[in-house]
Amino acid sequence: MATQRVLQWRAFARTWWLYDAANQCPFVSAYRVVPYLQGKHKPIFHPLSDVGDHVVVINTKDIAMQADYWRTFTFFHHTGYPGGFSKASAWRVHEIDPTRVMQLSVYSRIKGNLLRKGLMRRLHLFPDDKIPDEILENVSDQIRQVQPVAKRLDQYSEEEVTEFPKFFDWPEDFVKDGYKRHMTRKKPKRRYTV
Amino acid sequence: MVFLTRILNIRARGPDPFWKRQFAKRLTWNFYGRRRNCHKLSLNYLRRALRYSTEYRSKLKTINMDNLFETRIAAGCAEHGVEYSPFIDTLRENNIVLDRKVLADLAIYEPRTFQSLCEVVKRSHAEIFNNNLNPSRRIFTKGML
Numbered sequence: 001m002a003t004q005r006v007l008q009w010r011a012f013a014r015t016w017w018l019y020d021a022a023n024q025c026p027f028v029s030a031y032r033v034v035p036y037l038q039g040k041h042k043p044i045f046h047p048l049s050d051v052g053d054h055v056v057v058i059n060t061k062d063i064a065m066q067a068d069y070w071r072t073f074t075f076f077h078h079t080g081y082p083g084g085f086s087k088a089s090a091w092r093v094h095e096i097d098p099t100r101v102m103q104l105s106v107y108s109r110i111k112g113n114l115l116r117k118g119l120m121r122r123l124h125l126f127p128d129d130k131i132p133d134e135i136l137e138n139v140s141d142q143i144r145q146v147q148p149v150a151k152r153l154d155q156y157s158e159e160e161v162t163e164f165p166k167f168f169d170w171p172e173d174f175v176k177d178g179y180k181r182h183m184t185r186k187k188p189k190r191r192y193t194v
Numbered sequence: 195m196v197f198l199t200r201i202l203n204i205r206a207r208g209p210d211p212f213w214k215r216q217f218a219k220r221l222t223w224n225f226y227g228r229r230r231n232c233h234k235l236s237l238n239y240l241r242r243a244l245r246y247s248t249e250y251r252s253k254l255k256t257i258n259m260d261n262l263f264e265t266r267i268a269a270g271c272a273e274h275g276v277e278y279s280p281f282i283d284t285l286r287e288n289n290i291v292l293d294r295k296v297l298a299d300l301a302i303y304e305p306r307t308f309q310s311l312c313e314v315v316k317r318s319h320a321e322i323f324n325n326n327l328n329p330s331r332r333i334f335t336k337g338m339l
Contacts, residue, residue, distance in 0.1 A: 040265055040268075040269060042269050043266045043267075043269045043270040043273075043298070043302045043305075043308075044302055045262075045265055045266055045269060046262065
């Protein structure tokens with residue numbers, strides 16, 4: 001029957017999802033994104049049938065890490081040859097490639113089997129919101145963000161800042177920020193490959 | 195009765211024992227270490243492996259199918275904004291006796307039926323929420339008991 005055939009096409013068609021990673025934790029975002037790649041958000045899911053969707057992740061350069069993870073969280077790599085070990089902290093990896101942290105967190109979230117490379121190929125990462133038209137025209141829906149985006153102080157208007165209720169004013173001779181943090185950026189010993 | 199020949203006393207030895215070992219090897223080729231190649235060592239492990247495979251043939255199938263049903267029902271629930279475990283619990287509380295297999299089938303082939311089930315769950319939750327809004331229902335004092 002023609003209608004049944006069309007129904008099957010519609011059921012198994014790959015849909016494209018948009019995920020805005022601005023101010024989102026990459027590790028928690030990976031938990032949200034991976035089921036869409038695997039097709040676990042569909043009732044027709046079966047591990048042997050290939051029903052996963054495409055996910056387009058934008059604004060990966062604006063991802064947010066909790067605590068001081070930018071400094072302390074380390075990514076490791078080994079080429080397999082002697083002396084092939086290299087590591088880099090998250091800020092360094094993010095500096096080299098703004099999509100890399102998101103990619104690695106999604107990659108490590110997926111179970112290590114033969115499907116992983118195929119699933120990763122359906123993940124499209126973009127550092128900002130500029131997407132090629134041939135990708136944007138496929139996108140039909142968006143994935144809910146994992147955490148609310150907080151407003152920065154400079155995004156409030158001056159009226160809102162001045163009218164915000166406060167208990168007291170600081171005296172004029174009070175030194176609010178006397179301690180200056182020393183930022184020393186050491187160059188990594190070995191260059192982080194891949 | 196006298197046997198004039200000793201032909202009947204000869205033992206029938208059968209085929210070469212090599213083939214018997216080959217038969218065992220077909221089942222132990224994927225074992226670890228010497229138990230893969232040494233026939234005498236592999237016999238005990240082979241017995242155990244066969245026992246496990248018989249024992250878990252039914253169990254693993256049910257475990258895998260249960261996991262699959264749960265994934266499918268959770269996917270169906272997520273389309274209507276309900277979570278899996280509250281969904282299952284609330285259906286049971288409302289005496290809607292459908293097992294996971296049937297629920298998974300409904301999620302695939304009868305999405306409208308599944309949607310109405312989700313609606314039942316949502317209304318049940320809303321009812322509980324409204325009942326608990328009144329603090330007199332939650333607070334018990336000495337005089338009430």
